[in-house]
Amino acid sequence: MSAETPKKPENIVIIEPHIARRGLLYIISSPSGAGKTTLARRLLAVDSNIEMSVSVTTRAPRPGERDGVDYHFVDRDKFEMMKSRGELLEWARVFDNHYGTPRALVEDTIHAGKDVLFDIDWQGAQQLSEKLPNDVVRVFVLPPSGGVLEDRLKSRAQDSAETVARRMAAASSEISHWPEYDYVIVNTELERSVAAAHAILTAERLKRARLLGLSDFVRDMQAVL
Ligand SMILES: Nc1ncnc2c1ncn2[C@@H]1O[C@H](COP(=O)(O)OP(=O)(O)OP(=O)(O)O)[C@@H](O)[C@H]1O
Ligand SMILES: Nc1nc2c(ncn2[C@@H]2O[C@H](COP(=O)(O)O)[C@@H](O)[C@H]2O)c(=O)[nH]1
Numbered sequence: 001m002s003a004e005t006p007k008k009p010e011n012i013v014i015i016e017p018h019i020a021r022r023g024l025l026y027i028i029s030s031p032s033g034a035g036k037t038t039l040a041r042r043l044l045a046v047d048s049n050i051e052m053s054v055s056v057t058t059r060a061p062r063p064g065e066r067d068g069v070d071y072h073f074v075d076r077d078k079f080e081m082m083k084s085r086g087e088l089l090e091w092a093r094v095f096d097n098h099y100g101t102p103r104a105l106v107e108d109t110i111h112a113g114k115d116v117l118f119d120i121d122w123q124g125a126q127q128l129s130e131k132l133p134n135d136v137v138r139v140f141v142l143p144p145s146g147g148v149l150e151d152r153l154k155s156r157a158q159d160s161a162e163t164v165a166r167r168m169a170a171a172s173s174e175i176s177h178w179p180e181y182d183y184v185i186v187n188t189e190l191e192r193s194v195a196a197a198h199a200i201l202t203a204e205r206l207k208r209a210r211l212l213g214l215s216d217f218v219r220d221m222q223a224v225l
Contacts, residue, residue: 020213023110024204025132026050027118027125028197030141031174032095032167033153035187039141040119042194047201050115053106056082059097062158072102090120090127095166099124115201122177129180137204139197140181144188146171 026043030036044052056072058079067073074082079098082088091100101124109116118124129136143149149171153164178184183200187193208214 022210031171034143090124092123138181139183
C-alpha cells in the first residue's frame with residue numbers, strides 16, 4: 001500500500017446488498033433522425049446490465065446494417081407469420097415498412113435479470129405501455145430544431161432524398177406524441193444526452209416499487225437492530 005492510500009478502518013464493513021428488482025423496459029422514441037439509435041448504442045456501451053431489443057423489419061438494410069445486430073431483416077410473409085404465432089410483443093407500420101419486437105428476447109433478458117432497451121416508435125410505446133404499464137420507462141428524444149433534424153437525416157447519408165423528405169413530413173406528427181412519455185431529452189450535445197439517458201436509467205432502477213426484495217432486506221436488518 002502506498003503512503004497516499006488511506007487505510008480502511010477495521011470496523012467498517014462495506015455491504016453491497018443484493019436486493020431483487022423488477023426488470024424494466026426502457027423505451028426510446030423520436031422523430032426519425034433525432035438520434036435515438038446513436039443514444040441507444042451509447043447507453044449500451046456505458047451500462048452492461050441492459051440489452052438491446054433487436055426488432056424484426058420488412059425494411060431493406062441500410063449500408064452497413066447487419067442482420068441480427070441492427071435488425072432481423074425479414075420478408076412480409078415471415079413478418080405476418082410471426083405476428084399470427086404471437087411471437088411479436090408489439091408491432092407497427094412505420095413509413096410503409098413493418099416493424100415488430102420479438103417477444104422471446106425480451107422475456108429471456110428479463111428472466112436473466114437484465115433490463116431491455118427499445119428503439120421503437122410511439123405506436124410500439126403505446127402497446128408496451130398497455131401490456132406492461134408498471135415496467136415501461138418512456139423517453140422521447142427531440143432534436144434541437146427542425147433544421148437540425150433535416151441536417152442529421154441528410155448527413156447520415158443512408159436514405160434517398162425522397163425518404164428524407166417523407167421522414168421530415170412525418171416529423172411534426174411524430175413529435176406530437178411527446179406528452180405520452182415519462183421523460184424528454186432534447187438531443188443537442190450528444191454527451192449530455194447520454195448522461196441524461198443514463199441518469200434516468202439509474203433513477204428508475206432505484207424506484208421503490210421495482211425493488212421487490214426491499215421489504216425482506218429491511219425486515220432482516222430490523223431483526224438484528
Ligand atoms: N447530439 C448529436 N449531435 C450531432 N449529431 C447527432 C447527434 N445525435 C445523433 N446525431 C447524428 O444524427 C444522425 C441521425 O441519428 P440516428 O440514426 O441515431 O437517428 P434515429 O433517431 O435513430 O433515426 P431513425 O429513426 O431514422 O433510425 C446520425 O448521423 C447521428 O450520428
Ligand atoms: N413499433 C415499432 N417501431 C419500431 C421498431 N423498430 C424500429 N421502429 C421504429 O421505426 C422507425 C424507423 O426506423 P428505421 O430504422 O427504419 O429508421 C423508428 O421510429 C424506429 O424507432 C419496432 O420493433 N416496433
